[in-house]
Amino acid sequence: MGSPGGWWGRKSTPAKVETYTRWSFHFIALSEPTVIGVTAFGHVEARFALLLMVPVAAHVALAMVTASRALDWTCGRRAQPLRLLWALGAVTAALAVTALVLSRHGPGGEDTATVLGSVFGATLSYGVGMMTLGVKDRRNVVRLVLGYGAGAGLVAWPAGMPALGALAAAAFLTAASGFFAATSCFSVWLLKAVYALDEARETRARLAVAEERLRFGRDLHDVMGRNLAVIALKSELAVQLARRERPEAVEQMIEVQRIAQESQREVREVVRGYRRADLEAELHGARGVLRAAGIDCEVSGGTDGLPAEVQSALGWVVREATTNVLRHGDAKKCTVTVLRPEGRVVLTVRNDGATAPHGSSRTGGTGLAGLRERLSAVGGTLDAGEAGDGEFRLVAEVPLTARPALEVAS
Numbered sequence: 001m002g003s004p005g006g007w008w009g010r011k012s013t014p015a016k017v018e019t020y021t022r023w024s025f026h027f028i029a030l031s032e033p034t035v036i037g038v039t040a041f042g043h044v045e046a047r048f049a050l051l052l053m054v055p056v057a058a059h060v061a062l063a064m065v066t067a068s069r070a071l072d073w074t075c076g077r078r079a080q081p082l083r084l085l086w087a088l089g090a091v092t093a094a095l096a097v098t099a100l101v102l103s104r105h106g107p108g109g110e111d112t113a114t115v116l117g118s119v120f121g122a123t124l125s126y127g128v129g130m131m132t133l134g135v136k137d138r139r140n141v142v143r144l145v146l147g148y149g150a151g152a153g154l155v156a157w158p159a160g161m162p163a164l165g166a167l168a169a170a171a172f173l174t175a176a177s178g179f180f181a182a183t184s185c186f187s188v189w190l191l192k193a194v195y196a197l198d199e200a201r202e203t204r205a206r207l208a209v210a211e212e213r214l215r216f217g218r219d220l221h222d223v224m225g226r227n228l229a230v231i232a233l234k235s236e237l238a239v240q241l242a243r244r245e246r247p248e249a250v251e252q253m254i255e256v257q258r259i260a261q262e263s264q265r266e267v268r269e270v271v272r273g274y275r276r277a278d279l280e281a282e283l284h285g286a287r288g289v290l291r292a293a294g295i296d297c298e299v300s301g302g303t304d305g306l307p308a309e310v311q312s313a314l315g316w317v318v319r320e321a322t323t324n325v326l327r328h329g330d331a332k333k334c335t336v337t338v339l340r341p342e343g344r345v346v347l348t349v350r351n352d353g354a355t356a357p358h359g360s361s362r363t364g365g366t367g368l369a370g371l372r373e374r375l376s377a378v379g380g381t382l383d384a385g386e387a388g389d390g391e392f393r394l395v396a397e398v399p400l401t402a403r404p405a406l407e408v409a410s
Helices: 004-009 013-043 046-074 082-105 110-132 138-156 163-243 248-272 279-292 308-327 366-376
Strands: 296-300 333-339 344-351 381-388 391-399
Touching: 013 046, 013 110, 013 163, 046 082, 046 110, 046 163, 082 110, 082 138, 110 138, 110 163, 138 163, 163 248, 163 308, 279 296, 279 308, 279 333, 308 333, 308 344, 308 366, 308 391, 366 381, 366 391
Parallel strands: 296 333
Antiparallel strands: 333 344, 344 391, 381 391
């Protein structure tokens, strides 16, 4: 059985915010019987106070269920809990009116009236605040707050409260319920914003992958489009020369063969990423993308003078590592370091917030396997895995004296 810290650490940032919001409103609801209980047990006898807490506890339980279902509706998991909202509104109004009438005309003295008055005020304030979680239009929230505030004054005056006192009670309850309603609205807005930002981050990661695929497609088009056009023209010329029994047809077909072999080599270079990677540009792009995603990124070390094949291989490492940081885990900070000790270059990428899918093994998925293939072509190695304390570390090492591996024609 996992520890509470591990349970919390496995949650994404939106899930953490949602859990915090849920429990915040549960504790807010529990503060209602706390406020009423302190007043009741301090002014009336324990038996009456316990009897009074029964309907208050029922109201709190209904408010907590309504708040939970309303947050599910906010996150798109349930339909709007209209029945619960109407039930909470009716129970809130009935309990508040009953407490007010009993405080003015029921048995007991001034202490009892004080306790029932606290029930009247707390029930309305907390009830309206909880109902706000399930209201979509903010204009309806204003109507809800003003309606219950005005209703409190209109009920208090006929119940025997002086006109000025009823007006003061209406103003106080409007302000109190308005405060709780504003808190609810802000919490809902914040929760939606966090989920929207998380979705935007996922979209950014998918767009980065799509952009890389488009770049790959453009490179293939540049290589094959031009060369195939030349092959087609020279083949047609060779056919015409062959029909005329001209010896130049052999030379044209030799040229076609040379262009086809060159195309094959260039396609392999495109696949292995040799044609376009620039390490400095990749580092600059990674820093910009990560910072735009809200991840603090620090880059240190120099790339001047590195061979083109080394820059290409390490550029792929930076791009793949950046994509993994965006798509996996819940990173807050990422550091990229380029060191050049004793005739080799070592690229290290560290990020916190690592989760099991990100660094579950040292072998990694297809992305890391592809990086190892590219690095092996220049005599390099790749080591990736969790480094402890929720940190993921990726280390790529390439000798500066390495040369690209010889390609075997397929």
